[in-house]
Structures are given as C-alpha cells and as structure tokens.
Amino acid sequence: MQKEEKHLEASLEALIQRVSELKSSIGALIGKLEHEYETLNWPSVLDSFALLSGQLTSLGRVLKGDKVPALKNQLLLPILISPEIDESLGKLTEGRVMMFNHEIPPTYLRTKPQPEVEEKTQQLVTKATCLAQDLAHKQLNNLNKFTSNLMDLMNSTKEDWENDAGHKNSQPQMCSQDDTNLLVATALYGKDLRTTRPRHPKSPQIGMMQAQQANNRQNPVMTKAPSAIKTTIKSAAASHPYQRP
Amino acid sequence: MSEQNQTESILQAIHLTQKLRSSVAKVFQNMADGCSVEKGNEKHILNKFHESLLAVNNDISDLEKTGNMLVSPSPVTANSMYLSNDPAIDKTPVYQQILQAYKWSNKISDLSGLAANVLEAQNKLKRSQPITIMQAKRPKRLPPTGHAFPQTVVEQTLNRLRKLPEISDIKTTHPLGSHAVLQITLGSVLKAQVALRGLMIEWVNVRGYTEENPDDSKLELWAKSRYEVFQKVTESCTAASLYFYTPHNAEFAINLFMKWFTQYRTLFSAKCSKCCNHYLNGLPPTWRDLATYEPYHDACRQ
C-alpha cells in the first residue's frame, strides 16, 4: 500500500511538472500574441504551436504510460468546503482560485463534459450511426480522392516551382569573368595576337625588362595604352540618314 | 444533337448578333444626331430613347437564349482559343514600325507645309495651273500636259539624258511621292537640284561640287549656294527653264534645257565671247546664250 501511494505521488509529481510546463508555454504564446503582435511572424507562432503540441503528446504519453497507475481508479473527494479565503490555495493557483467554496467543486472536479456538450455529442453520434454503411464509405472514398488530387496538384506545382528556380539559377550564366579578362587583355595588350607576326627586333627585350621591373617594384609603370574600344562615333553618327526635323 | 442543328443555331446566333448591333447602332445614331429638346417635348424624346433601349434589351435576351442553346465549342474551333493569346511582343517589330510610320507622317506633314510655303512665296510663276472654271469659258486652250507623265516615262527620259557626255550623274529621289527631284552632277564643277513635276521643271538650284549635302540622301533643294558664281548660275537656270518651257511638249523642253545646261561644264574655264576674258568683277562668265550656247559675263550680255 505504502509503495503504491509512493508510486502515485511520484507520477502525480511528474504530471504536475508536465502540466506546469504546458502552462508556461501557453502563457508565453499568449504573451507573444499580446505584446509582439506587430512584429510577430508566422514561423515563430508555428514554433510555439509545435512546442505546445510536443508537450501535449508527452503529457499524453505520461498519462498512458505503464508507470502511472490508473488514475481512473482513484477517487477525489472534496473534504472541506469553506467560504473563507484560503491563502495557501491562492498561492498554489497563482491567485486564480482564492477560496474553495460551494461553487468550485462542480466545475473543477468535473469528470464528465457539461450536460449540454454531452447532449450535442450524443446527437452527432446518433447521426453518424444512422448513416448507411455504404454511403459513408462512398463519402470517405470521395474525400480520399479529393485529398489525393489536391496533393498531386500541390506536388506538381511545387515541382514546377523548383524547376523554375533551377532555371533561374542557370540564367546568370550569361557572362563569364574569364571572357571579360581575355577580351580586355586582347584589346589592351594584344594577348594571343602578337605571336602571329614578328616584332621589331629590339623591342622585345626592352619590353620584357620593363615588365619585369614593373613586377619587381609592385608598382607597374604601364606604358601601354588601354584599348580604344570606343570607336569612330562620328562616322556612324553622321551616317544616320534621317535626322528628325 | 446533330451537326445540322448546331449550324443552324450558330447561324441564328450570328443573325441575332447582327440585329443587336444594328439596334445598338441605332441608339448611338440617335444620340449622335442629337436633337433640340423643346419644352414639354422631353417626354417624347425620352420615350423614343426608352423604346430603342428596350429593343436592344430584347435583342440581348434573344441572343442569350440562343447562346445558351449552343453546346460548348466543338473541337473544330480549338485553334480559335489562341486568338486572344498575345504574340511574342519582342519578336514582332510593331513598335519600330509604328514609330517609323509616325516619324514619316510627321515628316511628310512638315515637308509638305514647307514646300507649300516655299512654292507659294518663291515661285509665283506657276506653270501648272489647276483646272479651273475659267477653262470652261476658253475651251480652245488645252490644259498643259507637262505634269502628267507617269514615272516610267520620266525614268526613260532621264535615262536618255544620262547619256549626255557632260553629265556625270543624275540621281533621282521621290521625296514627296510621285514627282522626281533630280540631282545632276556636271563634271566636278557643280551640282544642280532640279525639282520636276512630271517632266516639267519646277525649280532649279545650283550649288558647287564641293558644297556638301549633309549626306547624299538628304536633298537640300532650297539652300542657296554660298558662292556668288553659283547664285548667278541658279538665276540663269531659272530664267532658262522658263524660256524653254513648252506646255504641251515637256519632253522636248527638258531636252533643250539640259542641252543648254550642260554648257556649264566649262563654267570656270570658258572665256567670255565678248570681252575675251575669264575674269570680270570677281566672276567667270556665268551666262550661256540660250540659242548659241556661247558664254558671256553677266555684264557683257547686252
């Protein structure tokens, strides 16, 4: 007996811990909604929900777990009901319940849903049961079909998007740095062009010397002139046959 | 539903559409015509308008009914769905074409305005009279025909003229439609711009060989030469074009004129027949006799 009581105590302890965790995260979410609604973004709300649902499942697991004795079998009796303000109770409930009077037990110690809720559930249950088996099947199948169709649609759209994105990634391949360098070097220094013809006999050594000097000094005195890619604009501009009046 | 039936209902729908159009057109017509509303008469007008609108309404509902009877378009019309698709805008040169057309129309209006002004102001001696009622009173006189030559004939005549040895080149342009403007190059001495109307010479302007046109395609029909000598020659040419003018044998006239004109090949090198000098008052002999083609200084002519 002693052992069982201890067991119960421990599991209750665990439950209380879980519930208080749950409570604090709900509080956090509410705080977030109330104070940060201007800057709040959807992902962070989703995070909070995920936390909540995790905590709920872990609570459920604890409840169903083997270690917890069947709480159903336990009885809970209100022993003392008094209209006096009970400070310790207030402390325990963070000021929510200040006294344990006659109004409290029916709401707080309820084990069944409220009568009207129960009635509604009952109605739904009867409605569900009176539905013919095959009709229900049909509806189920329909629903499944719709869902799978929707899934397909979403998936294909997603694929399209991803393809598009992939496409876009391939587009910037419109220019290449190597080509830029090659072209500039060709225009400026005649890269790859010089080899085709013999040069002035004296100049190579001089040119080389200078290039080396330049490299040594790390401050090249470049005496070669950059390109004249700009061209004889005059000619082309003048050849425009019709000036606007 | 049979094909036959389908066709019929389509036909009917088309018919109804036409009807609708006509009734709508009628409404707009009425509105466009306008009417002066007299006091107390507003009701009448309003009624009339109301009636025509009702007619439109009826037509619409008829059309709608027939339209509902039509089943969804048969596969035959599948291609028509592409009708509304935008073509690849980038590939069609519509934009440039529109701009081009706009520019040209601008240019045409500008140039025609300019030409009208110039012709009015500078060229009072009209050789081509518009046919007026006056002619009815004097039926004996034939209207001049010089302006009424088709382009092919003009081209043929010019080709014959091109064979004259003194002429190095005749360029033809048609800046404002059918009538040609010639640019005649005489050796490397001068260039003349001759505006033709049919085969009739309307306007002659002579400038130096080196006086550049901004570019060859652009005609400078009106800009006078910078040099006095060519201004004198222009004057002589205008006089000659009037002298050689014959209303009914324009081809003959242009041949005579050109023959005379080619004498200017020796503008700088010919001696005056009277004073036997090249130079007089800063000018070479700028006049060529109309009959003998002999060169004279302006002052030596008389």
Add this chain to the structure above:
Amino acid sequence: MDPSLHQALKTGIAPLHEYFLQGSILDASKEYLIHRLRGLCDHADSQPEQFNDHEMVFMLSGQQQAPFTVHLRHSLLAPECWHLRYVGVAEMGDKTRQTLVRTCLDVGVSETIIKFLNEMGFRMEYEFVARGIFFHKGIMKVTVTKMFKMNQVNDTKSLEPVSASHLVEVSVVASTSQEQIGEDMKNFAEQLKPLVLLEKVDHRKLQPVTSQTNT
C-alpha cells in the same frame, strides 16, 4: 603648345579623362542585352548603330624611353574615317571610386596616318577587328563589341573570333572634376545585372608578361 589649346585643356572643353567599366556577355545571351540596352538608352526608336572597325596598335620604342602606344581605328563601314587614340594607364582608385579612370586622347586623322606613323618611327604591334553595336545615354557610351583575330596581316576578311563572348564597355569622356559621373555609371551598370557584370577590371593583372617573353 598653343596657349589657347592649353586653356581649353585646363577648363575641360577638351576632355581628357575617360571613366569606364568593362564586362562581357556570352554570344547566346547578347540579344537579351541588346534588347535591354535599347530600352535603357537614348534613341530607342531607331535601330542601334553598328560599327565594324579595324584596330591597329602602334608602338614607338626608344632605347631609354618607355614605349609609347597608340591605337588606330579604321572604320570598315565608312573607310574615310580614321581615328587615333592614346590611352593612359587605367587607375583602379580606391573603393569609393566607382569606375576605372584613365587619360585619353581622341584625334580624328586623315588616311595618311599609317604611313605617317611608320615614318615617325612607330611599329605596328598587333591588330584585330572589332565589330558591334553602340548605344549612348546622355554622355554615357555603351559598346557591345565582338572581337576577331585576323588570320592574315591586313586582311579584314578572314577572321576568327577571339572568344565566345562580346565585350561590353560603358564609358564617359570628361574632365577630371566630374566624379559624379561614376555614380551614374554605377547605377546604369546595376540595371544591366545579371546579364552583364560591369566592373572595374584590374588591368595590371592582365598585362601579359609571359607573352612578351615569348615573342
């Protein structure tokens, strides 16, 4: 030098500085670029202007003096047009400067120039053909150039492309005091992304040390 010419150079009437950016575009994507440039630049209504130039680079080298290079351009479309250009070393400047800057000198010349340069002591170093389109936007000039190697000396007919890209350059010729131009050019270059990355290409890295030893 003529004092009035001196004055003109000082006051910026004869501009001596070129601000420029360079980049390239693969041939396949050239049309996109042309399309965009036509939209961005002046005279969108007319066809863009073409050029086809034969460029020859002449060098004058002495024993003690640093070699002096000039670029001679001859239009193959308008054969009477000859253009001589001297350009100085391109300065990278620091980060705050948006473009490369170099001194430049553009001189229109008569067709006797080749003979003249040769007799002055210049020797031709290399030549190529540059063919392309140019646009202008205000004082900014944009060129899209395809460069061709010439298989034979002085033969502008048999050509071989240098690379599979077009060279793209944006440039402004102005006097020194106009640093604002750099901003404008940068903004313009920004609008051509990602088609072309117009940048300050470091010319020092491109100077062909190896090719000089080879020749």
Add this chain to the structure above:
Amino acid sequence: MGVVCVYMYPVPEGKSGQQVVDSMQRQLELLGAVKTGNFNVDCETYLSNNPQGTPQRSLHLLHNSEQPASCFSVLDTGTTLVADVLFEVLMAKLTQSKSGKDGFYQQRKGFKIESKGPRFEISDFVIKIGSVSMASNFKGILVEVEYCPCAIPAECWDLMREMMQSFMGTVADTPPAIVKSKKDQFYTPADTINQYLEHFTNFRKATVASQQPR
C-alpha cells in the same frame, strides 16, 4: 574649300614690308575687296631623338586659321597628316621628358615661323597678305589667293591667273609647283599647307645662308 595659290611677293629695295603690304591693300580695295579679318599660318618644327642607326626625322606642325580645328603635320619625307587639333597634345606627350630621359621628339627652339596679316574677299575670291616672321624678325611677304567655288586647279587656273595678275602682275604667271602637279585632282587644305611649308623652308634656308657668311 577651293583652289589656293601662294606666292612670295618680292619686297623691292628701299621699301619696308609694311609699305608693300599697305600699297597692295589699297590696290585690292580699289578692286572692290572687302577686309574680312585677319589670318595666321604658323609652323613649328620637331626633331626626333631617335637612337643611332635610324635616320633623324623632322616633323613640321602647322596651323591654319582657316581650319582652326585641325592641325597639319608634315614629315621631311613629305607625308602629310591632317588631324584634329588634339594631335598637338599627343605631340606634347611625345616631347615630354620623363624622369630625366628625353622624349621621343624635341622641339626646335627659335625655329617657329609664321605668316600673318589681313584677309580680303572679292566675290568668291579670298586674298590674304601675310608678313612672314621668324622669331619676330620680318622675312618677307606671302600672298595667298583662293578661289572657293572650284576644287580642281585645271578648271579655274586661267580665271585665277587673270584675277591675280590684276594686282600682282607677273608674279603670278605660272601656278605654284604643288598646284601644277595636282591639276586634275581635287585640291585639299593639305596642299595649301605644303605650299606654305615650302615657302617657310625657303625663308629658313635663306636665313641660314645669310647668317653663315658672317
């Protein structure tokens, strides 16, 4: 641009250059000439600093106020280059001596020669009477006559000769050599410059010759 003839007009003994210019000006005004400003043709000479082995080149750089945006360069080989006036800046870069080393070319000091004076017009003729001076020493008189409407010397030579003889007499009996050699071709501004250069060279030679005996 028309055909230009440049003649050296002899200054008779006992007369100053200014007197000759004045009398010619009066004569022209009698013929109906109108003064339309002044003109100026100048010439500077550069020598190349070529290393031994290659021949030294001299390069003449000329300006003509008639073509203010151009400059003309003539090498001693006779090759003439017409260029934008900016070519002069290029020339300046070539003459610049960098870090103690000489430039590729150097200017010949005290060798600048120019012809300047009034410019007249009679109808399509332009007449310029230039007093030539080198280092501010008077050297002689050059008369330039241009007939603008015609660009081919053979066409208008007779006309020009009659015109010129009316105020210069026998000086203008035969066309200048350069004009003669280009009779049937188009005359260009470069030809004018070459005529001037020829006269300038003659003046310089005369100066050197007259200085040497001393």
